[in-house]
Amino acid sequence: MTQFLYALAALTSHWRRRPGQLAALFVGLAVATALWSGVAALNDQARRSYDRAANALGIGAAPGLVATNGGSFSQEMFVALRRAGWKVSPLLEGMIRLGDKSYRLLGVxxxxxxKNSRDELPEGESLEQFLGPPGRALVAPQTLRALGLGEGAAPTLGDADRLPPLAIEKNLAPGVIVVDIGVAQRLLHRPGRLSRLLLAEEPAANATPLASLAGDALRRVEADEAPELARLTDSFHLNLTAFGLLAYVVGLFIAHASFGLAFEQRLPIMRTLRAIGASLRALACALVAELVLLALLAGAAGMIGGYLVAAALLPDMAASLEGLYGAELDGRLGLAPNWWASGIGMALIGAAVAAASSLVKTLRLPVLAIAQPFAWRETQRHWLSRQAALAALALAAAAAALLFGDGLEAGFVSMAALLLGAALALPLALAALLRLGEARARGPLAKWFFADALQQLPGLSLALMALLLALSTNIGVGSMVEGFRRTFAQWLDERLVAEIYFEAASEKEARRIETWLASREDVAAVLPLCKVKTTLRSWPVDVIGAPPHETFSGHFPLESRADAWDRVARGDGALVSEQLARRLALSLGSSLDLPTPSGDWRLEIVGIYPDYGAAKGGARVDRAALSARWPDARRLDYMLRARPEDAPDIMLALQAQFGAGIARIIDQAALKERSMTIFERTFAVTAALDALTLVVSAIALFASLTTLAAARVAQLAPLWAAGVSRRSLSWFEFARVTLFAAATALVSVPLGLALAYDLVAVVNVRAFGWRLPFHMFPSQWLEVFALALVTAGLAALLPIRRLARIAPASLLAVFANER
Amino acid sequence: MAIRAESNSTSIRNEGAQSLLRVSRLSKSYPGPQGALPVLRGVDLALDAGTSLALMGESGSGKSTLLHLVAGLDSADDGSIHIDGRETTALDDEGRAALRRRTLGVVFQQFNLVPSLTVGDNLSLQARLVGRHDPAWSDRLAQRLGLEHLLDRYPEQLSGGQQQRVAVGRALAPRPRLLLADEPTGNLDEATGDAVLDLLLELSATAGAAVLMVTHSARLAGRLDRRARLVAGRLVAP
Amino acid sequence: MNAERFFGLLLMLSLCAAPQARAAGFAGLGDEAQGFAEPAPGHALVFPRDHGAHPEFRIEWWYLTANLKDESGRAYGAQWTLFRHARAPREGEGWDDPQAFVAHAAVTTESLHLFAETHARGGVGQAGVETAPFRAFIDDWSFTAARANLSGGEIAAFGPRFRYRLALAAEKPLALHGEAGFSRKAESGQASYYYSQPFYSVEGALAIDGVERKVTGRAWMDHEWSSRPLAGDQKGWDWFSLHLDNGAALMLFRLRSDKAPPFHAGSFIGADGATRALARDDISLEPLEESLVAGRLLPTRWRLRVSSLHLDIDTKPLNSQSFMGTSVGYFEGPISFSGSQRGEGYLEMTGY
Structure with a gap:
């Protein structure tokens, strides 16, 4: 123990002399942990929200019975089943509007x-109040805040009905309101109707079979495997996770670089300790203890950083998830214990990975080898050939994943392998460049400049690799986002051609509004839409029925057959969204069977249209044909054509005339703006992580240069002695770093483009189901190039300033100390 | 006298019953381009407690190798080393490390100080490592070595002679039975080197430590009790 | 089970009342009866009307316990209970009905005690009590009777591991406890309406883990309702229904209080069907031996004495672990007795 403590004290005393190195190691680990845990916190937050939303009161976790034809069924069915010994519990679900937002109303x-659902409800007196009258409406604290109301308030619904007094139930998901079944039937105007029966117990083996009690009116559904939202948003979160991992890896580059240097510089200490009799075990324990301590401290700091990152990004992520998927997220970051555990775990793993090779070398070293000058790095040639072999391996893996892989994960694997392979190959490219320079150089100083750069390459290569990753990610993601923005904007222009979009509050209002609009001169066309929701291969699909009109046939962006719109109007053709086509492997001419209440409806695919941003599948058919097959389908959505200058007047008139009879109304410009906002926020998170990664790589470069600076003195002293001024030497140093950065930036352009191609053609298609046109943006490349130079310049500034001002005595010491 | 040179032998043999250090038929070779390169070819040597022996020889004669083997920094191919009655050649790495910190003091040509620890901490490092820190003895060493005003400095702030004195003090602080010194004054000018050697011998005597010193300088060797010379891996009388 | 959160109907109350807020009696049975009707002496019970539910009272139960034997002579107990609890003294349409029901059923053997529990809201048809003909039901459990003395019907219940269907026959009239059915529960005037049918002979089938056996035996039915049957300091009760081998029947109970000596009451029903209320000081109920049941100590053997009847008997349970681990737990199990008289019956203990 004494040995261990003094060995630890002697080893850690090193950091006092090299605080910059310690800082780099600390920052590397902390940054890696911060970005990783920040992303993990965001993902956890979202998943928890989905689970709670899908699983309000544990209802998603129980198997149940639903109407075979969808929709509702009579409460008598519940009584009949109970009286036959089936332990079922009635449920009525629906949406209600409060203010301008919809809420999911759950009657239980x-x-x-x-039992497990009942345990989430209040007990005792509160339960008595819940049962009423007047009952209670249970909401999550966030919902109460969002409504701007206090407990006990009873907000009015659109039709003069009132919710029971609100009460907080903190386990509920935001956006869900739980009331007694009787209250739900009243508020949703479904007296005596139910939407689902939950099975509290499996029916006994000898129980009366369902069919003889309910005929084929009810069918059994199993507990939800995964909440629908979780499935829809999986790809979104996979994207985030990939970014988190990238940032983590870049952070580890820093930690690895600084730990390697620290190890090298502490070899004499270890040699001395061993010579005076410290045991190998004590030394190894001390090294590991130091590492663990550091990892814990850096991990803790990283967790705080991660929290801040997540808190800063949460609003954007929440907004984009709500816009894209309708997923409501808890706006306040909650931190689960396992988040802490996994974050600290990642810090420890990161530290272990960063230090592993050094530790193993320490343990394997015979005592005398330590006592001799020790070649920590392989000879450069050996090192380069190993890099080359690894790079080739990684690139082969990338190609294999791309060719043989399937699914989003394979897309990411190929991307990761591509990045890794390119990063490993970078020193090779740089070495080749420098050899070329050396061969071409005239004059001793120029020759020295290249030769010395070549010698410096191994020490800087990790930082340069990190920089390459950051730069090419920047180019790749930048190209994708910019390309997507242009495509999306153009698509919106083509797609959103009607001047006004609105939704009527009810069928009755809809008919009145239609009549009223028909009499207006300034309305060129009223285009009612019908929408039904269905499921194809367990994927939610919206089927939209539209009337034949040139608004659609003239503007709908489409890959189609010539007679597409005629076929649609005839009722035997359908247009499907790109996502649906890819998911179901449909192409023009394939047939599609849509399940309708009156049996399958066979349609031919006559067109495929892009539907960017939609999480669900989409299909477009003729409205009349749809109504014939779904007689219950409600006709509430409308598009109006008018002269653009008349649109504001029409909107005002509509609202004045019908008031609450119109649930939502929006003009073309506002709709476009809203769509673009959702788009921007979706990529705001990506862009932020992208920028953070670049910052991290700048830190990596800075750390490497700082730690190398001390070693540089020995190499520069002979030149100084030979008459090169410190100022010139500093300029050489600066030029060298800039050269490295510029070369790295050059390599990052093709790599970034490859990355962008992978994102656009592989990852996006697999994640979201759409493919974007591939654009190139040379101006972006220039930006990145400049960014690389600035990054490198800034990172080099401090070490080089120090060099320029170094005391001649320090340079002299090099000679004095030489053996 | 316990050590005596025999003209017809390459060994210096101990005649006493219990020598502090006894080296028997020690052989060591290193791999070279043309097969194994023998460095030591059966060396016999003995050293009694409290005495000193200078090990001389040309560069590459194997004198440092012999010292490393005695210190347990490397392992022999053949033969044995007994220190204080224990056969150290039979020990594993842990055992040899324990031997070094408990029984030996080592001073190298390079000063081998921990640059990030103060002079005071360097001085007491080995004694603390073995749990044998004696403040009074340390103070006395520091005073004798002329370091008492430099205890809070760092090695880099010291001259070469001062640094080597710290190394000597560190090796003697745990009162080792045997001090091993490998060209301890090799990096110092003559005057400074002499002063350091004086201190080394004087303090070793005070501490009761035997001294085995490698040097190529006959002048310095003459200051020790005995001398032996290594020629082509064999020990000969000087 | 903590003492405040007590018994049966009791379990409705556990659903509907915050235990800490309601310190009075067990399971709130000592609560103020705001707006609810109160039993009063001198009120004549009228049948079949009073077999039905009394929604103006807060709580009510229909309670059957049967001592049975199969063809090989092995003893069984069976319980069928429907509790009603009202949140307000009225009836309502559909889900608006403030009446709620809980039912318990159990089967006891020497080594097994199986029980089941089910809940229902009134107003929608999942549970209810009808008269003429009498039918109390919840889910697929029911208690029916064709005749005014509640005979000529059956009880049926289905649990996860057991089921039974038992036909009930009785020739003797109902036994009204206390003062013509007005049964006092405390010195301070708390009371309930309470009557029994002690003389059923039973025949039917009972299945445990899918193995069915034919059983015969005797059963006892209680129907009781009130709004505030216990004084605030009363924490629970010990209740006996006994079939004597000479053809007579006996009901005895004591209500335990924190602050006062136990309140005793009982009825003797002769083999001729005539009922006599027993004086309080006529009755002595004395625990003999405690058993560890469901984590608490309960007196499972008793010495019962009624001096006016020269009755002095010791009871022992068929299964000392006859505990109802329902939302509110209590002991309910078959017993046999010997001493001055022999016979069998049921023991119920609450509030321990």
Whole structure:
């Protein structure tokens, strides 16, 4: 123990002399942990929200019975089943509007709820109040805040009905309101109707079979495997995770570089300790203890950083998830214990990875080898050939994943392998460049400049690799986002051609509004839309019925057959979204069977249209044909054509005339703006992580240069002695770093483009189901190039300033100390 | 006298019953381009407690190798080393490390100080490592070595002679039975080197430590009790 | 089970009342009866009307316990209970009905005690009580009777591991406890309406883990309702229904209080069907031996004495672990007794 403590004290005393190195190691680990845990916190937050939303009161976790034809069924069915011994609990679900937002209303019967659901409801007196009258409306604290109301308030619904007094139930998901079943039936105007029966217990083996009690009116559904939202948003979160990992890896580059240097510089200490009798075990324990301590401290700091990153990005992510998927996120970051555990775990793993090779070398070293000058790095040639072999391996893996892989994960694997392979190959390219320079150089100083750069390459290569990763990610993601923005904007222009879009509050209002609009001179066309929701291969799909009109046939961006619109109007053709086509492997001419209440409806695919940003599948058919097959389909959505200058007047008139009879109304410009906002926020998170990665790589470069600076003195002293001024030497140093950065930036352009191609053609298609046109943006490349030079310049500034001002005595010491 | 040179032998043999250090038929070779390169070819040597021996020889004669083997920094191919009655050649790495910190003091040509620790901490490092820190003895060493005003400095702030004195003090602080010194004054000018050697011998005597010193200088060797010379891996009388 | 959160109907109350907020009696049975009707002496019970539910009272139960034997002579107990609890003294349409129901069923053997529990809201048809003909039901459990003395019907219940269907026959009239059915529960005047049918002979089938056996035996039915049957300091009760081998029947209970000596009451029903209320000081109920049941100590063997009847008997349970681990837990199990008289019956203990 004494040995261990003094060995630890002697080893750690090193950091006092090299605080910059310690800082680099600390920052590397902390940054890696911060970005990783920040992303993890965002993902956790979202997943928890989905689970809670899908699983309000544990309802998603219980198997149940639903109407075979969708929709509702009579409460008598519930009584009949109970009286036959089936332990079922009634449920009525629906949407209600409060202010300008929709909420999911859940009517439950607490006495018969399955036990784990009942446990989430209040007990005792509160339960008595919940049962009413007047009952209680249970909401999450966030929902109460969003409504701007206090507990006990009873907000009015659109039709003069009132919610029971609100009460907080902190386990509920935001956006869900839980009331007694009787209250739900009243508020949703479905007296005596239910939407689902939950099975509190499996029916006994000898129970009366379902078919003889309910005929084929009810069918059994199993507990939700994964919440629908979680499935829809999987790709979004995979994207985030990939970025988190990238940042983590870049952070580890820093930690690895500084730990390697620290190891090298501490070899004499270890040699001395061993010579005076410290045991290898004590030394190894001390090294590991130091590492663990450092990892814990850096990990803790990283967790705080991660929290801040997540807190800063949460609003954007919440907004984009709501816009894209309708997923409501808890706006306040909650931190689960396992988040802490995994974050600290990542810090420890990171430290272990960063230090592993050094530690192993220490343990394997015979005592005398330590006592001799020790070649920590392989000879450069050996090192380069190993890099080359690894790079080739990684690139081969990238190609294999691309060729043989399937699914989003394979896309990411190929991307990661491509990045890794390119990063490993970077020193090779730089070495080749420098050899070329050396061969061409005239004059001793120029020759020295290249030769010395070549010698410096191994020490800087990790930082340069990190820089390459950051720069090419920047180019890749930048190209994708910019390309997407242009495509999206153009698509919106083509797609959103109607001047006004609105939704009527009810069928009755819809008919009145239609009549009123028909009489207006300034309305050129009223285009009612019908929408039904269905599921194709367990994927939610919206089927939209539109009337035949040149608004669609003239503007709808489409890959189609010539007679597409005629076929649609005839009722035997359908247009499907790109996502749906890819998911179901449909192409023009394929047939599609849509399940309708009156049996399957066979349609031929006559067109495929882009539907960027839609999480669900989409299909477009003729409205009349749709109504014939879904007689219950409600006709509430409308598009109006008018002269653009008349649009504001029409909107005002509509609102004045019908008031609450119009649920939503928006003009073309506002709709476009809103779509673009959702788009921007979706990529705001990506852009932020992208920028953070670049910052991290700048830190990596800075750390490497700082730690190398001390070693540089020995190499520069002979030149100084030979008459090269410190100022000139500093300029050489600066030029060298800039040269490295510029060369790295050059390599990053093709790599970035390859990355962009992978994102656009592989990852996006697999993640979201759409493919974007591939654009190149040379101006972006210039930006990145400049960015690389600035990054390198800034990182080099401090070490080089120090060099320029170095005391001649320090340079002299090099000679004095020479053996 | 326990050590005596025999003209017909390459060994210096101990005649006493219990020598502090006894080296028997020690052989060591290093791999070279044309097969194994023998460095030591059966060396016998003995050293009694409290005495000193200078090990001389040309560069590459194997004198440093012999010292490293005695210090347990390397392992022999054949033969044995007994220190204080224990056969150290049979020890594993842990055992040899324990031997070094408990029984030996080592001073190298390079000063081998921990640059990030103060002079005071360097001085007491080995004694603390073995749990044998004696403040009074340390103070006395520091005073004798002329370091008492430099204890809070760092090695780089010291001259070469001062640094080597710290190394000597560190090796003697745990009161080792045997001090091994490899060209301890090789990096110092003559006057400074002499002063350091004086201190080394004087303090070793005070501490009761035997001294085995490698040097190529006959002048310095003459200051020790005995001398032996290594020629082509064999020990000969000087 | 903590003492405040007590018994049966009790379990409705556990659903509907915050235990800490309601310190009175067990399971709130000592609560103020705001707006609810109160039992009063001198009120004549009228049948079949009073077999049905009394929604103006807060709580009510229909309670059957049966001592049974199969063809090989092995003893069984069976319980069928429907509790009603009202949040307000009225009835309502559909889900608006403030009446709620809980039912318990159990089967006991020497080594097994199986029980089941089910809940229902009134108003929608999942549970209810009808008269003429009498039918109390919840889910697929029911208690029916064709005749005014509640005979000529059956009880049926289905649990996860057991089920039974038992036909009930009785020739003797109902036994009204206390003062013509007005049964006092405390010195301070708390009371309930309470009557029994002690003389059922039973025949039917009972299945445990899918193995069915034919059983015969005797059963006892209680129907009781009130709004505030216990004084605030009363924490629970010990209740006996006994079939004597000479053809007579006996009901005895004591209500335990923190602050006062236990309140005793009982009825003796002769083999001729005539009922006599027993004086309080006539009755002595004395625990003999405690058993560890569901984590608490309960007196499972008793010495019962009624001096006016020269009755002095010791009871022992068929299964000392006859504990109802339902939302509110209590002991309910078959017993046999010997001493001055022999016979069998049921023991119920609450509030421990």
């Amino acid at each position: 019967e607490p006495l018969t709820l399955p």
